[in-house]
Amino acid sequence: xxxxxLLRGGTVVRATGETREDVLVVGETIAAVGTNLDVPAxxxxxxxxxxxxxxxxxxxxxxxxxxxxxxxASEDFFTGTSAGAAGGTTMCIDFVIPAPQxxxxxxxxxxxxxxxxxxxxxxxxxxxxxxxxxxxQDMHTLVEDHGVNSFKHFMAYKNAIMCDDETLVxxxxxxxxxxxLCTVHAENGELVHRLQQAIYDKGIHGPEGHPLSRPPEVEGxxxxxxxxxxxxxxxxxxxxxTSCIDALEALARARMEGQRVFGEVLAxxxxxxxxxxxxxxxxxxxxxxxxxxxxSKEHQDALWRALQAGxxxxxATDHCCFCTPQKQMGIDxxxxxPNGTAGLEDRMTxxxxxxxxxxxxxxxxxxxATSTNAARIFNIHPKKGAIQVGADAxxxxxxxxxxxxxxxKTDHQNIDFNIYEGMETIGNPAITLSRGSVVWENDxxxxxxxxxxxxxxxxxxxxxxxxxxRNELAEPTKVERERPAPAE
Numbered sequence: 001x002x003x004x005x006l007l008r009g010g011t012v013v014r015a016t017g018e019t020r021e022d023v024l025v026v027g028e029t030i031a032a033v034g035t036n037l038d039v040p041a042x043x044x045x046x047x048x049x050x051x052x053x054x055x056x057x058x059x060x061x062x063x064x065x066x067x068x069x070x071x072x073a074s075e076d077f078f079t080g081t082s083a084g085a086a087g088g089t090t091m092c093i094d095f096v097i098p099a100p101q102x103x104x105x106x107x108x109x110x111x112x113x114x115x116x117x118x119x120x121x122x123x124x125x126x127x128x129x130x131x132x133x134x135x136x137q138d139m140h141t142l143v144e145d146h147g148v149n150s151f152k153h154f155m156a157y158k159n160a161i162m163c164d165d166e167t168l169v170x171x172x173x174x175x176x177x178x179x180x181l182c183t184v185h186a187e188n189g190e191l192v193h194r195l196q197q198a199i200y201d202k203g204i205h206g207p208e209g210h211p212l213s214r215p216p217e218v219e220g221x222x223x224x225x226x227x228x229x230x231x232x233x234x235x236x237x238x239x240x241x242t243s244c245i246d247a248l249e250a251l252a253r254a255r256m257e258g259q260r261v262f263g264e265v266l267a268x269x270x271x272x273x274x275x276x277x278x279x280x281x282x283x284x285x286x287x288x289x290x291x292x293x294x295x296s297k298e299h300q301d302a303l304w305r306a307l308q309a310g311x312x313x314x315x316a317t318d319h320c321c322f323c324t325p326q327k328q329m330g331i332d333x334x335x336x337x338p339n340g341t342a343g344l345e346d347r348m349t350x351x352x353x354x355x356x357x358x359x360x361x362x363x364x365x366x367x368x369a370t371s372t373n374a375a376r377i378f379n380i381h382p383k384k385g386a387i388q389v390g391a392d393a394x395x396x397x398x399x400x401x402x403x404x405x406x407x408x409k410t411d412h413q414n415i416d417f418n419i420y421e422g423m424e425t426i427g428n429p430a431i432t433l434s435r436g437s438v439v440w441e442n443d444x445x446x447x448x449x450x451x452x453x454x455x456x457x458x459x460x461x462x463x464x465x466x467x468x469x470r471n472e473l474a475e476p477t478k479v480e481r482e483r484p485a486p487a488e
Contacts (some may be wrong), residue, residue: 002027004040005436007397010048012387014055015368023053025393028435033387048397051430054367055385056090056394057348058374061240061264061316064094065114068320069338070329075321075414080344081120082447083412085439087345088429090120090394091384091455092319093374095152097127097161104128104138108146118452120434121394123378125183127152128171129161136174143178147456149379150238151175155222156187156291168229176235176471179459181377183238186222186247187214187292196335207285208277209334211293219292220246227254227261234471236260236463238377241318243269243292245302252311258470260463262377263312265303267347268419271354273297286327287417289337290318304360313373315351317343321415342413346406346420352398352427379461393436402428412445 007023012033024032024039032038039045064080066073075083077094084092094115098107108126115122126142128135128151142148151171153163163171168184175182195213204212223239227250230237239251242263254261274296276288288294306312320340330337348370355361361369375385382391404425408418432440439447 003436004031004043005433006037006039006043006045007048007053007395008045010051010053010397013052013363013367014387015364015372017364023387023395025395025433025436028393030387030389030391030393032389046397046431052363052398052400053387054396054398055371055387056396056432056434057084057088057370058091058093058385059084059089059316059319059344059347060093060314060374060378061266061318062092062094062344063318063320063340066095066097066320068340069336071322071326071338073320073340074323074326075319075342077115077118077122077452078449079412079414080319081118081122081452082445083345084120085432085434085447086412086429086445088348088396088398088432089344090396090432090434091122092120092344093123093125093378095127096124097152098129100161101130104135105141108142108148112454115452115454117449119439119447119449120452121392121455122452123380123455123457124148125150125152127154127161128163128167129154131167131170136170139171139174139178139180143180143459147454147458149179149457149459149461150181150183152183152185153226154185155226156185156189156192158189158193162189165229168226169233172230172233172235176233179464181238181461182230182235183240184222184226185240186219186226188218188222191218191221200333200335205333206282207289207334207337210289210337211274211277214291214293216244216246216295216299219244220250223247224250227251227259230261231259234467234474236262236467238262238264240264241266241269241292241316242303242312244295244299248302248306248311252306255311260467262314263306264314264316265307265312266316266318266343267350268317268341268343269294270300270303270307271350272419273300282331283324283327286330286337287324288341288419289327289334289339290320290341291339307369308360308365313369313377315347315369317347319344321413323416341419342415343419345411345413346418349404349406349425349428350420350423353425357426377461379457379459380455384455393433395433396429397431398427399430400427402426402430404428
């Protein structure tokens with residue numbers, strides 16, 4: 001007989017609103033939602049009175065075990081997903097990033113192997129880092145046979161994984177045929193490469209050189225270019241880690257023009273500003289090196305407004321852990337500092353504390369931004385990101401009064417530095433369930449190595465219906481004419 005759990009007396013929060021209901025979990029799925037439920041004998045009852053019952057968080061942007069910049073991210077799929085459970089996240093969408101000229105199917109199977117230890121459910125975006133007929137064929141195989149419905153394109157990192165415009169156009173065009181979503185890391189790689197050299201030549205070798213070499217303009221230009229390429233080709237687009245006003249303006253304009261463009265913001269870009277790069281302690285400053293870099297407060301304020309207004313739909317972390325010895329690979333050259341920060345465990349609590357508790361977000365908007373919108377965009381709703389009968393029982397009992405002081409000494413992420421060190425938060429998960437199993441309770445992890453499952457994501461999400469109709473109406477037509485007589 002399947003085990004069962006009753007979450008009783010809580011306020012159920014969906015992206016559409018709040019209700020006072022009980023939630024019955026039988027086995028791995030939600031069996032009933034409502035009042036006066038028929039509860040099987042032997043059901044464990046969890047008192048959720050005074051708490052919110054919400055869909056578990058979905059982080060659509062993580063990098064576990066990523067080989068990058070001469071090292072490998074310190075977080076593996078078990079430690080990373082376990083940290084997610086402690087923070088109320090129940091699913092991650094990670095990235096397969098083939099090396100230049102590497103077979104993308106080979107890379108996909110490599111990542112699948114690494115992920116077998118995951119404690120929570122997961123899926124993969126696949127990066128297109130080069131182009132050939134074989135890549136084209138492999139995109140079809142990934143969509144049709146392996147449940148991949150999104151492809152990543154890096155417009156930065158020249159001489160490594162950067163896509164040129166030809167690769168973008170080829171990949172976007174193929175994605176249109178497959179009903180897959182194109183995602184982009186929007187930074188002009190040529191400009192970044194030139195600015196990095198110029199800054200270094202000026203004698204600026206420390207972490208402060210990183211933001212100077214990646215100003216908002218390079219993100220804005222790349223975002224606009226990707227949006228316009230997508231518009232011409234008739235494909236939906238998803239901008240990862242939008243960090244500045246320049247990119248927001250391009251995103252908002254495109255959405256106002258009716259283009260299917262989605263925007264993601266990282267929790268840390270909402271809360272951390274560029275002053276961290278001028279910290280007198282080199283190690284401290286280096287731990288904040290990521291791309292795009294942290295921006296000034298005016299950009300932070302604009303990101304919050306865009307999230308509230310729906311210009312940005314999802315929140316993520318770009319969770320990519322590098323410990324102090326790894327960061328010190330660039331001790332004499334900021335260009336060699338591995339790019340990446342942690343944050344998977346902290347995303348939900350910092351967004352609640354600084355978003356819901358300040359009136360920037362309602363609890364329902366919080367659920368949309370941390371879970372449901374990602375599930376819809378990546379076509380796994382209502383299996384994920386929903387509280388309804390038949391959905392996976394990925395749930396979090398959220399205590400709005402629970403205090404936590406964030407610290408690398410007490411968190412569960414496999415990294416020796418926390419970018420939110422010392423931050424006091426109110427609102428934290430009391431209990432996290434992954435497919436009906438309790439994985440976090442009483443401030444203790446109960447995750448099981450390898451319990452996570454790969455989630456297939458079918459192509460042609462709902463927004464593709466509108467996109468295809470728009471494309472059909474925009475089909476060019478020829479003019480029928482009589483052939484003119486030869487000119488005398």
